[in-house]
Amino acid sequence: MHLSGGRLREFAQGCDVLGGGGGGPAGDSLPLALHAVDLNGPVEVVDLAELPEDGLVMPCAFLGAPAIGAERIGTCRESVAIRRHVEHHFGKPVVAMLCTEIGGYNGPAAAALASHAGLPLLDGDGMGRAFPGVDQVAMQLAGVTPGPSVLADEHDRVVTVHAEDGAWLERLARTVVTGFGDRGVSSEYVMTAQQARADGAVVLGSVRKALRIGELLAQPGSVVRRVRALAGEFDGRVVAEGRISAVLPATGPDAEVLATNRRTPAMLEGIGPDRGRTLRLEVGHEYLAVIEDGEPLATMPDIITLFDTYTGQPVSAERLRYGLRVVVLALPCPPLWRTEDGLALVGPGAFGLDLPYRPLEVS
Template identity: 30%
Template sequence: MIINEQMIDDIALGATVLGTGGGGDPYSGALMAKAAINNATKPVELLALEQVEDDWLTVPSSMIGAPTVAIEKINSQSQMLVAFEAMEQTLNEQIQATFPIEVGGFNSLIPILVAAQKGIPVVDCDAMGRAFPESQMVTFFLDDLPSAPNTLADEKGNVVVLHPIDGVWSERFARPITEQMGGSAAMCDYPMKGINLKRSALPATLTKAMQIGAAIRQANETGANAVEAVMDIVAGHRLISGKIMDIDRNTSGGFVTGGLRIDKLNTSTHQQPDSIFVHFQNELLVAHCGELASDMSQASLLAATPDLISILDHETGHPITTEQLRYGQRVDVIAYPCDQKWRTPKGIEVAGPGYFGYPVEFVAIEKLVTVDSVQGV
């Protein structure tokens, strides 16, 4: 399948839904990806995971850092290629294919930029099925695949090569380096042969993003309800239709962190809480009933990582990233199941609410949903 401009727009939109608030600004990423495929010497192909040869060297392409930084510091197209080619130089081997480390916003489109410049295909997969804030929160880490080497590059031409013992140490080293690089950097990690990629990656996630994006686009063209169109695809549940009444957002330590309160719309006909609070660290991580962060308890829990939480515009269904959230926006908050790999004991240990310090245990969204609390599809 050859990637075209419509596919890029649909992937950008759908991947921002799956990005659960993180992954970076999709608009600038889509513009850069379109320019890249138009300037490429040959078409960029999207390969199914099973089409990857066992002996191919494959490497993901991504950005690391706080998404809010990109509001004032536009990402450089060249730095992504620098990090990628630094990986080739470090391994002394040519890379045959690239793919997104996460299917989220801008990060879902970076492999298209790199593939267009290198003349290689993009693999229809990722290592999260969503976006997560830290480097070890990938299926490759769950499967004990090595993270090293890592390469990071900034827009000035600085390059750092790391050899961490695992994904946890990759995060510990890469995050402060990213801060010194201005809060965002291009990064390549988890180089692996195709046989391991096929064993560990989550398949067809770019296709899923494309389907979600197309559903939103078509719903707006026909006057259908875009939020319901998204929920049909992701098996989602509406936590609230409401208005953002308060938001606290801070950028430090290479993350954007905070939370927001959403009050139920008076026009809502669904059975929902009067207000909910949503916590985020780049991505939306926990939602619970109540007006304050301190209201959290197991009894008030509505949804929790590693399940997905997305905030969509109430009228258009367009996803809203954490850096774009504003007072007064009318939104729908939906939650839906993560891949089963994240519901294993190790998956919950790595990316569950307890890891982020939230005083609740993970409960699958299917179990949290009741007719008295939220309105499902």
């Protein structure tokens, strides 16, 4: 299968849905992918089984503030230098790019980076959604060594960070990106195809899943109906249809609120068939939980996505505001996040929520 043109657009739409309100708008990186494909031809999507055992799989993602990216657009050729350094370090060829984070901006960005690096894109990713942390990836759970972290900017400046644990790696990698002017591409958790084949080492099928979601949303019919179709096909649940009746300001020091797990509770008043219901949304970089009468209906790491009922577009956590009419969809996260270790890394507690994790009940 190949990604280009209309398929890329549908793919980007699916990436926004899988972002669960976070990850930055996929619409912002879609033009990068479209332009890359114009120059280099369609991006090939490959399955893990097609890759030689000893070949390297290279995860890639943009790091830094999205507001910087809106101005200092990179080249998307950062992946060329990264690939060179990774091959030099490991002494083996890279055979595929892995999207680190399928949710949001980094989904289409991975297609652009793969295209310029002359690599196929593996049908999978590191998260199955969007998460804010560099170490919140399947590879971390599977015990893949995170380092080295190879970071590059558009000037072909490359920094390789070696550190024994993920926390230090992230801390140093972020410092490097700040040095780059808060914009750069990074690769961590490089592994062989054989390592990637271990159970749960990557989230498989994410690229096709995003594409399929985009296809479903492109069908005719009302927004609610399309979202229902999506829930039906992916074992999800339409939690409620409602109107945002309050977005409460986040409290605490600005820097902390923004850089850590910013939490802005919002209230949702049911409309239509859900009239009379009141739901509470916990909002961080992503939508963290939906709660009704004190009971969590969906929480991290399951994917909670809000759709504007008028435009049909997913509403990012940043853009949530008073008065919006939305349909709330919850999709199950990849099973690997539901294990004890998975929940320790990305469960409600990891986002500052004092809530138990309950797997999504499918309606």
